[in-house]
Amino acid sequence: MWGKCGDMTVLTIKPTAEDHRIAYLAALAIALMLMEAALPSPLPGVKPGLANIVTLLVLKQYGLRTAFWVAGLRVVAGSILLGSFLTPGFMLSLGGALASLAVLWLARGLPERYFGAVSLSVLAAFAHIAAQLTIVSLWLMPGVNVFYLSPAFAAAAWLFGLSNGLVAAYLLKNPGWGKQQGNGQYESAA
Amino acid sequence: MNAYRSAIALLGRGDWAVLATGAVAVMALVVHYWMSPAGQHLVIKRGGNVFLTASLARAFSVEVPGPLGVTQVEVVNHRARVRSDPGPRQLCVHQGWISHEGEAAICLPNQVSVEIVGQVRRYDSLNY
Numbered sequence: 001m002w003g004k005c006g007d008m009t010v011l012t013i014k015p016t017a018e019d020h021r022i023a024y025l026a027a028l029a030i031a032l033m034l035m036e037a038a039l040p041s042p043l044p045g046v047k048p049g050l051a052n053i054v055t056l057l058v059l060k061q062y063g064l065r066t067a068f069w070v071a072g073l074r075v076v077a078g079s080i081l082l083g084s085f086l087t088p089g090f091m092l093s094l095g096g097a098l099a100s101l102a103v104l105w106l107a108r109g110l111p112e113r114y115f116g117a118v119s120l121s122v123l124a125a126f127a128h129i130a131a132q133l134t135i136v137s138l139w140l141m142p143g144v145n146v147f148y149l150s151p152a153f154a155a156a157a158w159l160f161g162l163s164n165g166l167v168a169a170y171l172l173k174n175p176g177w178g179k180q181q182g183n184g185q186y187e188s189a190a
Numbered sequence: 191m192n193a194y195r196s197a198i199a200l201l202g203r204g205d206w207a208v209l210a211t212g213a214v215a216v217m218a219l220v221v222h223y224w225m226s227p228a229g230q231h232l233v234i235k236r237g238g239n240v241f242l243t244a245s246l247a248r249a250f251s252v253e254v255p256g257p258l259g260v261t262q263v264e265v266v267n268h269r270a271r272v273r274s275d276p277g278p279r280q281l282c283v284h285q286g287w288i289s290h291e292g293e294a295a296i297c298l299p300n301q302v303s304v305e306i307v308g309q310v311r312r313y314d315s316l317n318y
Contacts, residue, residue, distance in 0.1 A: 114204030122208050126215070141281055145293060151219040158212045169200040 022066060026073035029054040033078040043149070045092070045132065046156045049164060051078075052100070052124065056117050056168035064105060071097050088140050092132045099131030100124035117172060121165030125157035229291040229306035232270050234263055237301045246270065246289070246306070256300035263304055276300055 015023075029051040036050055051074055059067035075097050079090040103123050110119065133153060137146045201209075234242040234254055241254055244265070251264035251273065259276035269289040272282045277299035285295045291308040 110204065114202045115208065116200065116202045116205050118201055118205040119208040122212050126212065142298070145285070148223050148293065151216060151223055154216045154219050158209075158216055161212070162209065165205075166197050166200055170196075173200065 018066065021062065022069045022073065025054055025058050025066075025070045026077065029070055029074040030078045030081065033074060034081060037082055043152060043156070046153065048160045049125065049128070052121065053164050053168050053171075055100075056121055056124075056164065057171055059104060059120070060117060060168070060172055064101070064108065067104070068101055071101060091139075092135055095131045095135045096128035099127040103127035116165070117168040118162060118165030121168060122158060122161035125161030125164070126154065129153045129157040224290075226290045226292060227308060228268065228289055229293070229308050231307045232263075232265060233305045233307055235303045235305070241302075254300075254302050256297070256302050258300045261297050261300050261302040263302075270304055270306065271295070272297060272302075272304060275302070 032050040032054065036047055039047070041047055054074075055067050055071045058070050075090070075093050076085070079085040079087075079093060084090045084093075101124075103126075104120055107115070107120055107123055129150075133146055133150055230246060232242075232244050232246055233240060234244075234252070236254055236256060242252060244250065244252075246265055246268045249264075249266045251262060254261045254263060256276075261275045261282075262273040264271060264273050269287040271287045272285070272295050275283050275297045277297050279299075282295040282297040282302075282304070288295055288304070288306055291306055294303060294305040296303045
């Protein structure tokens with residue numbers, strides 16, 4: 001919105017309720033991502049991906065568009081905070097997130113009665129690791145048989161996909177928990 | 191036990207199907223990548239042509255001259271590795287020991303590749 005303030009023209013950006021929601025949820029996802037970055041990992045690249053719980057909750061409650069924004073902001077802003085923006089690690093993160101979102105988009109046709117958050121979480125985790133292994137093998141380490149490690153990565157994806165999916169399913173089933181802790185906050189702020 | 195039961199309650203029929211399919215996929219990857227039969231022979235190629243074919247049964251080491259310098263390959267305990275390579279990124283050296291049929295270490299800059307093959311080769315040829 002343009003307005004006059006003395007001699008200067010002032011541009012005021014009015015954030016919508018959805019902007020607030022996206023910013024709040026992305027901040028939550030970034031906090032989880034940073035916490036996780038401090039944890040040691042037995043195999044480089046094997047992480048629980050706790051931020052994906054936020055993506056799943058957003059997807060179920062607000063739809064794919066909002067989930068896309070939250071995941072994208074988390075990858076970009078999180079990498080800036082970690083100092084890995086535009087590094088190979090960032091490219092892997094971005095590739096994994098895009099592949100996960102693509103699979104979630106494809107899975108939107110699955111009947112919700114039978115396929116809950118756990119299905120989406122496991123499918124997204126497999127897409128994530130498949131995309132990352134492909135990027136490593138085609139771009140970062142061509143000629144190295146990285147798929148030799150794929151059973152370990154796939155097993156981790158299965159396990160963490162299940163655990164994240166269970167957490168998301170629990171939070172969706174007990175909406176009071178999320179509402180009290182956060183979802184209500186931006187509503188009152190906006 | 192209570193937490194276990196409430197976790198089960200969160201899973202729909204489709205979730206079980208996805209989990210089962212995922213577990214089968216993981217098992218298939220394990221069988222394909224980790225349980226393939228150990229190879230019996232090693233083929234070293236230089237610039238696409240076979241430089242040396244040898245058995246993995248006996249320990250030895252060999253120096254393969256390439257355009258950048260000498261790539262050293264060694265065989266110990268039925269496993270092979272590239273011990274040293276003049277390439278800038280050392281990818282084939284860092285790959286470490288290879289012993290399963292179909293595994294290969296490729297030193298692209300020096301145009302040397304080391305491949306493990308079985309009694310019967312699964313592929314007619316591998317091109318890089």
